[in-house]
Amino acid sequence: MSTPILPIEMQKDATHEGRGEALRFEDVQLAFEDKPVLDGISFRLERGETKAIFGVAGSGKSTILKLSLGLLKPDSGRIYTLGMDVTDMREEELFELRRHIGIVFQESALFDSLTVRENVAYRLLEEGLVSESEIERRVREALRFVELEHTLDMFPAELSGGMRRRVAIARAIITQPELLLYDSPTGGLDPVTSTTIIELIVKQRDVYRTSSLLVTHRLQDAFVMATNVFDPQSNRMKQLPRGQRGEVGMSFLVLRDGKVIFDGDAQQLAASKDEYIREYIS
Amino acid sequence: MELISPTDFAKEKVQSVQDYALLAAQSIANLFRTPHYLADTMQQADLIGFGSLPIVLAACFFTGAALALNSATTLSRFGALSVVGQLVSIGIVRELGPVLSGLVVAGRNASGMASELGSMIVTEQIDAMRALGTDPVKKLVTPRVVSTVVMLFFLTILGDFLGLIGGNFVASVVLGLNAHEYWSNAWQTLVYSDVFIGLAKPLVFGFIVATVGCYYGLSTKGGTQGVGRSTTEAVVAAMILIIAVDVFVTRLLMVILGS
Numbered sequence: 001m002s003t004p005i006l007p008i009e010m011q012k013d014a015t016h017e018g019r020g021e022a023l024r025f026e027d028v029q030l031a032f033e034d035k036p037v038l039d040g041i042s043f044r045l046e047r048g049e050t051k052a053i054f055g056v057a058g059s060g061k062s063t064i065l066k067l068s069l070g071l072l073k074p075d076s077g078r079i080y081t082l083g084m085d086v087t088d089m090r091e092e093e094l095f096e097l098r099r100h101i102g103i104v105f106q107e108s109a110l111f112d113s114l115t116v117r118e119n120v121a122y123r124l125l126e127e128g129l130v131s132e133s134e135i136e137r138r139v140r141e142a143l144r145f146v147e148l149e150h151t152l153d154m155f156p157a158e159l160s161g162g163m164r165r166r167v168a169i170a171r172a173i174i175t176q177p178e179l180l181l182y183d184s185p186t187g188g189l190d191p192v193t194s195t196t197i198i199e200l201i202v203k204q205r206d207v208y209r210t211s212s213l214l215v216t217h218r219l220q221d222a223f224v225m226a227t228n229v230f231d232p233q234s235n236r237m238k239q240l241p242r243g244q245r246g247e248v249g250m251s252f253l254v255l256r257d258g259k260v261i262f263d264g265d266a267q268q269l270a271a272s273k274d275e276y277i278r279e280y281i282s
Numbered sequence: 283m284e285l286i287s288p289t290d291f292a293k294e295k296v297q298s299v300q301d302y303a304l305l306a307a308q309s310i311a312n313l314f315r316t317p318h319y320l321a322d323t324m325q326q327a328d329l330i331g332f333g334s335l336p337i338v339l340a341a342c343f344f345t346g347a348a349l350a351l352n353s354a355t356t357l358s359r360f361g362a363l364s365v366v367g368q369l370v371s372i373g374i375v376r377e378l379g380p381v382l383s384g385l386v387v388a389g390r391n392a393s394g395m396a397s398e399l400g401s402m403i404v405t406e407q408i409d410a411m412r413a414l415g416t417d418p419v420k421k422l423v424t425p426r427v428v429s430t431v432v433m434l435f436f437l438t439i440l441g442d443f444l445g446l447i448g449g450n451f452v453a454s455v456v457l458g459l460n461a462h463e464y465w466s467n468a469w470q471t472l473v474y475s476d477v478f479i480g481l482a483k484p485l486v487f488g489f490i491v492a493t494v495g496c497y498y499g500l501s502t503k504g505g506t507q508g509v510g511r512s513t514t515e516a517v518v519a520a521m522i523l524i525i526a527v528d529v530f531v532t533r534l535l536m537v538i539l540g541s
Contacts, residue, residue, distance in 0.1 A: 071409050095415045123414045128317075147484035171414075
């Protein structure tokens, strides 16, 4: 892996830590066609923190991400994203807020008809606020971060599943958002590619201190994230000694039947006596 | 198949009509809001207009020819074979040209729009677009509506012309009529209201094709199977709407123009 070049203007504004909460759900309920999906969900995500959400398929994990962005509206309860109440916000108002949030969708959701360059630059091109040369520079930088600079002129169909996921990460981070949402970023990928993706998420977390919400059903990914930090010298993540593992700003949220049954750190999760959680993490 | 109560069924249908009306209204309102996606509009115009050109021309040519053949049988009984040009001209310009062009474009493009947007829904590309700060109605629907309305208008003009050529071909080759006589009859019989009615219809049909195609695409549910269902429903709905609305538009324009 080559060492990423971190632009100065990105670095100076990269730390979003220590400015209160990034996301708060208050007693959120949502049902699809009378079938409850979320039943009184409440949690907080602090600035600079990464929270992994677990749950079986259909437990409403991805729905939480879409609610955070205002892509879906809750039936009741309140949602505060980056300090703003998005519950009743109009779509036009949400567009401004979404400029500060990046999302990586489950199946990447890259635009088929656009090249990798156009996909990654999409938000900047739509905003039309920066010059073409600046867009090109930032696209290359984002792609260098995910180590896919050579794919600039390729189309999504020409990429492997793992590469598409990495391009989606590049698209999400190009504006250096304050909040990053990952929807099963390693789902359906082989172990080696999964590790590459997790390493990129850890890199983003430790280099830019971006608040992140990660939906996954792979417990091992979240534990790797909780026990590793990114080492800029080797450009790799490295495992922390056992005594220092609590220092990583990482927490876990477990959903069951639309309710939160656990919200805490890795040690608390490992020590949990809840039968369902024990079975889940075993 | 799950049974649904009549009340729920009615509510569902009313909701669909409401959603369609809202989408159609938004697609027009977006013409007056920035940003305008000119490049997307041009690209769609090329796909819809140029792409549909051969089939529209072929459909109109053969319909004009068939119309001349069929009308010749009746006209010859009254010894009025020479006015076949008038009949083809009125039939094609007022009715068959716009309706056929509309149906052909609906078959080709309403399905294309529904499947393209439906695929974008099931692969979360529409959600991604919204997450990246783009209004999908502005970016995807309005360019398709504008380009379909404009291109169907011009396709109908060309279709009308090819329909008349088809009629002329039969009149000259099969019926042995003089081409000059055919074109003279065809031209002189047309009045302002015929041309106006014939060219107003494609504007309405184009709007129907694009909005119905986009509506079904954007309301796709249930994965790839849902995309297939949306595509079929879009074509059926667009075609039925064109045929039904044609009656009302014709009557309305006749009242307005007093013809």
